[in-house]
Amino acid sequence: MTLLSRLFGVRPGIRHPVRLRRDVEIPAADGVPLLASHYYPADVDRPPLVLLRSPYGRGNALDQLPKLLAERGYQVLYQSLRGTAGSGGRFDGFTIDPADADGTLSWLRAQPWFGGVLATGGASYLGYSQWELAGHEIPEWKIALIQDAPAEFGYRFMYPGGAFALGNALGWVQLVDRMFAGGYSVTRQLLSMITAARRLSEATLALPLNEADLVLTGHRVPWFREWIEHGPDDPYWARMDHRANVARMPPAVHLQGGWDDFFLPGMLADYAALRAAGRRVRLLIGPWGHGRGLYTRHGMPDALAALDAALLGEHPPSGVRLFVTGADRWTDVVEWPPPHESTPWHLHPGGRLSDELAPDGMPPSRYRYDPGDPTPAVGGTAVGLSAGRKDNRRVEARPDVLTFTSDLLPHDLEVIGPVRARLYARSSSSHVDYFARLCDVSPGGRSTNLCDGIVRLSEPGDVRTADIDLWPLAHRFARGHRIRLQVSSGAHPRFGRNPGTGESLATSRELRPSSHEIFHDPDRPSAIWLPVFSGAA
Structure with missing residues (x-):
């Protein structure tokens, strides 16, 4: 049984043996090869599939989640977006090439092991990529599990209130550069963190600011420079704004956020838009920061309960569950915000x-x-x-x-x-x-x-x-x-x-x-x- 199953008390009723196909090549619509890992239960014929699309690599500690899902009876296709972890093309920050989704969906529908039932999941960039995926009509899509990720990137994250989110922007630049330079090795990333705080501090004080990437990484980062060259009202940000895709989101959406997460206001705006579009929405907000909620004894069971219900043809849970800080208790309300x-x-x-x-x-x-x-x-x-x-x-x-x-x-x-x-x-x-x-x-x-x-x-x-x-x-x-x-x-x-x-x-x-x-x-x-x-x- 996976480590996550034991830690978070989500033992499946039947534990299925898990098989793995590595480096599965998927052609994007423009021919760029995208690599993926395919996890599947060996004893289930054409089970529902969970699609994860990420720039953060495969084959590391994050693979505990695909294993957990596979032993519960689901297939998992864990794909690296273009320009990352062996996939071809060029990585472009939070701009996702639509050819990735075009090619992936066409390829997936042609696979004999795909049973025509699809879910998506993931936190942060993996959640944001689900909003981008909704630029397509996907009748097989039953539920999206989105943690700490908004539909729109430019204004609410990069320029909240009109001020540039410098520390978070450079922190993410450093995180991604560390992954790329270290070949996605967890050990190399940990070693590089020894001097990471000092370099980040120096970069945030750089003048002019368009040289902060050089101070931080030693090289130019084109998409960071574009972020600081284009203000919050610039048309540039339209390519990272997927709010118009709400009408093509699946019937059920599970949103999970944290009170100390920088994406929370955007997610709550998405919650209102999804409800207005007639989606069945579950919202859970806990006492944590970015990316930490799913890996808790509250976040993991809640998300899996929604996934199981949606893929078994049942109504997944809706409503809002909140952790009240200061009182140290969870409470359930009908909607956000409550009266x-x-x-x-x-x-x-x-x-x-x-x-x-x-x-x-x-x-x-x-x-x-x-x-x-x-x-x-x-x-x-x-x-x-x-x-x-x-x-x-x-x-x-x-x-x-x-x-x-x-x-x-x-x-x-x-x-x-x-x-x-x-x-x-x-x-x-x-x-x-x-x-x-x-x-x-x-x-x-x-x-x-x-x-x-x-x-x-x-x-x-x-x-x-x-x-x-x-x-x-x-x-x-x-x-x-x-x-x-x-x-x-x-x-x-x-x-x-x-x-x-x-x-x-x-x-x-x-x-x-x-x-x-x-x-x-x-x-x-x-x-x-x-x-x-x-x-x-």
């Missing part, structure tokens, strides 16, 4: 946060931002081990970070849903970022980040309004805790620093400091809105 009351908490002078408006006639709060010494990000929705919930007291002690903190809560406060903030701000520069982060402050003083968001402003003006969409959450602030809002003008390297000049992100060399005022009076009531859950105890 809630969006309740404002207002910023006050002196660093207070209150559910009442601030008094009139008080001066604004002030700070200075210097991109030469950028405000750091601590935890949050970052690539790698630095992601997640961390103690933020050190960054909150910096003079370029404002904090607004509530009184001790007299009772538990449960919030589930979207979070937003509005800041009334004046800056010495037209080109500024505003970053807002919600934290839970324990009785001992630890300030733990829950969710955050950023917006980039470029229009001139006196007092401007900064509307910030933070990551959604499900959290219980316990009695005796405090609610805290951080306000700053950066979270480096999670978001690339704003140089303050308005020059091209790719070629700018100058860094210009700026001063900021945050207003909090009845005419300019800066606030954060929390989704108070109407079903809370």
Whole structure:
């Protein structure tokens, strides 16, 4: 039995003997050869097939999942996308050549062992590739299992709020380059991680930014340079936007995300679109970061239950299952977001946060931002081990970070849903970022980040309004805790620093400091809105 079966308690009723065909060559529609591994149960004739399409290689630890599926009675075709792990052609970042899917589907339908029943699965890029696959009509497709992957890549991931996701972009460049250079060897990848953090830190501070790939990898990465040369509203990103494919997704879709995953807002937008398109959608969100949820005792059984039901001709589970942080419990709701009351908490002078408006006639709060010494990000929705919930007291002690903190809560406060903030701000520069982060402050003083968001402003003006969409959450602030809002003008390297000049992100060399005022009076009531859950105890 596979390691995953034992770890996650998903032992199949019948354990089938598994066979493997390596390096199966599949011609893309343009003739480029794509390699795949074919796992199948030796004692089942033409069983349902699960298609996995990946740039991350085959024959390593990830192959535990195909083995698990095969011993449950499914075939698995684990394919390497073009330009990766022996497949021909050129890898092009998050642009997938449609010829890959064209050729794969035609080839698959011609195989005598294909029984005409298809599922897809996978996390991150493997989930994103399922949205790209839906550019085709596939009547055999019964369910898509998508973890931590949105239909659209450019705006929500690469430019959330208009700010470039520098740390995550370079972190992924480094991950892929490490795989390619190391021949997908896990040992080589682990060895290269010894100096990875230092190189990544140096690359995030590179000027101009279009040389960051050289600092990081020693060579040019064309698709990274394209990312920083094309802003969020550029037509360039249309090739990575598969939201229009929702009408061709299969009848059932299982979505799995994490509260600390950078793809979560996009996935929740996909959830709404799939429901509107009449799909049966299961949504599970747990207390983890990117790519970690499936390999848990909650994520794995839930996904397999949906897969088994769909491929056996039954109705897979729907509805929404959420982990409520702070309460450390799972809860089931009918839909996302569940019924809630969006309740404002207002910023006050002196660093207070209150559910009442601030008094009139008080001066604004002030700070200075210097991109030469950028405000750091601590935890949050970052690539790698630095992601997640961390103690933020050190960054909150910096003079370029404002904090607004509530009184001790007299009772538990449960919030589930979207979070937003509005800041009334004046800056010495037209080109500024505003970053807002919600934290839970324990009785001992630890300030733990829950969710955050950023917006980039470029229009001139006196007092401007900064509307910030933070990551959604499900959290219980316990009695005796405090609610805290951080306000700053950066979270480096999670978001690339704003140089303050308005020059091209790719070629700018100058860094210009700026001063900021945050207003909090009845005419300019800066606030954060929390989704108070109407079903809370």
